[in-house]
Amino acid sequence: MQKNPFELLKTSEKSKARLGKLTTAHGVVNTPIFMPVGTAATVKGVMPRDLKEMQAEIILANTYHLYLRPGTDVIATAGGVQKFSGFNGPMLTDSGGFQVWSLKDLRKIKKDGVEFRSHLDGSKHFFSPASVMKAQREIGADIIMAFDECTPYPSTLEEAKHSLAYTERWTREAMEWLKENPPLHGYPQYFFGIVQGGMHKELRAKAIETLKELSPDGYALGGLSVGEPPEVMYEIADFCTDLLPQDRARYVMGVGTPWNLLELILRGVDMCDCVMPSRNARNGMLFTSQGVLRYKAGRYARIVDEAPDPECSCYTCRNFSKAYLRHLFQAGEMLGMTLATIHNLHFYLELMRRAKQKIAEGVFEEWALEQIPILQRDIP
């Protein structure tokens, strides 16, 4: 294994909020951080230079999608996903565990892995801990994830226990495989274990205990934001961060709204990722400093002199009006989706930058509690 890439810089005195940094071969990531999702080695509709301009520090890609298309061997030939995609900054790959689990009728979970059919062409494939680690070696992300089995919500204690056993076995197998198979592209790849256990605290505690013995480079909380109420998610995250080692990064997978992020930072989480800002942008929703803006609404058709978010400094808000964005959406123009995505991602990243600043100043808690209701409201 590599040495731990994370350095804890500060913990707030009033909450569990932390400042830290992750050092990778492709750059430094300052935490707390939000990771835009680039499933197929592209953040949908956005160019790498737009990501640099909004100061995205790390991008997530998906092993499942890249394995099917273009094939991880193609990415290996290119020298890794950073070079292939032109992002050339730190990247993280999800293991595909969540994706194959989501296939439901198309997959069969076995003791040694998951048999599944491609959602693209129905072809048959098998993911084992070793094959997924091999795929992630080929893709070459700076941070790679354990192959896990996501626990459904709701689940009984028995079901969750059964599911967790898979994740634990597969994590062990993955780490053994990685020990014997070093990175392919000449730079370190840090391995993050995934804590499962559903909404059962005793299982989460057990999962963390087991994982700590294995000592991965970082810890992720999986199986959250799968249908449970936000309060339950916060509570489980809060419970887990009390048990996780202080000196490793904590990453909550697949979450969430801007207010979810602030709530998780309060509870000691360092990293999050979610398709929400990019997907919702394409569907007509912007997250703004004033709340949620549904920019496709007819009431914006004539607002030609006001930015989508007047407080925002992104390319979209600096150059275009609510009326223009609404027009692009109405006309089905790709540019509308691109401009909305640029805003939403910039907004998330800027919110994280402010959070870091407020933690540094020792006033994060007051600020976050003031921001949360503003961020949540619907702009009329």
Next chain:
Amino acid sequence: MQKNPFELLKTSEKSKARLGKLTTAHGVVNTPIFMPVGTAATVKGVMPRDLKEMQAEIILANTYHLYLRPGTDVIATAGGVQKFSGFNGPMLTDSGGFQVWSLKDLRKIKKDGVEFRSHLDGSKHFFSPASVMKAQREIGADIIMAFDECTPYPSTLEEAKHSLAYTERWTREAMEWLKENPPLHGYPQYFFGIVQGGMHKELRAKAIETLKELSPDGYALGGLSVGEPPEVMYEIADFCTDLLPQDRARYVMGVGTPWNLLELILRGVDMCDCVMPSRNARNGMLFTSQGVLRYKAGRYARIVDEAPDPECSCYTCRNFSKAYLRHLFQAGEMLGMTLATIHNLHFYLELMRRAKQKIAEGVFEEWALEQIPILQRDIP
């Protein structure tokens, strides 16, 4: 009427190729020029800053589309299409004549204009020369076009004569309306007349004679590239530029491939526009310095170390491989269309810049004849 915005700087000694410049309130356009098409006040998938980077000097938008959506009154409220779209450079609007003519079953041509149904919702509308000029005043492009009646191909002399009579009457009416209704946004709008007449030289000559008496700020050739063989198009353009005044800009509407452009420049044409580079980019075709590249082909799946056009300096070719572009297309990712569009438009504009340089150096003819067969070939 405004004063003529065009200045003729040089005519080649070996062909009719010319260097000139058009001066507008939003900037200078150096001719010969290609105008990217931004139908609905956006060049599909491309941001204004990308257009600036590729040094697009003028963009075309469509009156018909903007009239229907978002409505020309919205654009007027924004202070014109340059501000509305964020391009902030010279723009030209097509009059909508060609678009309503293309509606075929949805329109009825009358003496005083065209009655048509919207292709969007079937609603009924009427375009007259005056209403179209009013719409173009509201949109506020730097160059506005006559409302014409496109002559079908093929057409008999009688049909073409009949069609031309409409265009001539409507041009007169448009110019009268414009005289009494000055620009709305505080800067001049130059009016270009459109020469019709089908492939009948005597009618083209008559059309030019009539138009010269009206003395518009510039001259467009309409009704070309409507199905006739390229040689016929070249011949008609050649015939017309002999008759057109030397001191005004000549614009061939809706043409064409890179080699079409070089052929037209040889024949004394200053301006062209076409959806081809942007539309074909989205469909998987790139125009390159080596010929036509169908980037979606499987043979590019593993070409990870070569730009789409190795000779090109556009953002796409500087940062991405054939394999990545092909992957994006296969995965249905918007970014593929954006990157391909950026390349094709950059390629067209760069070809025009080279053409200008070669005309200045007095070697355009040799260079163009060498380039044409290279540009046309299919890359295996």
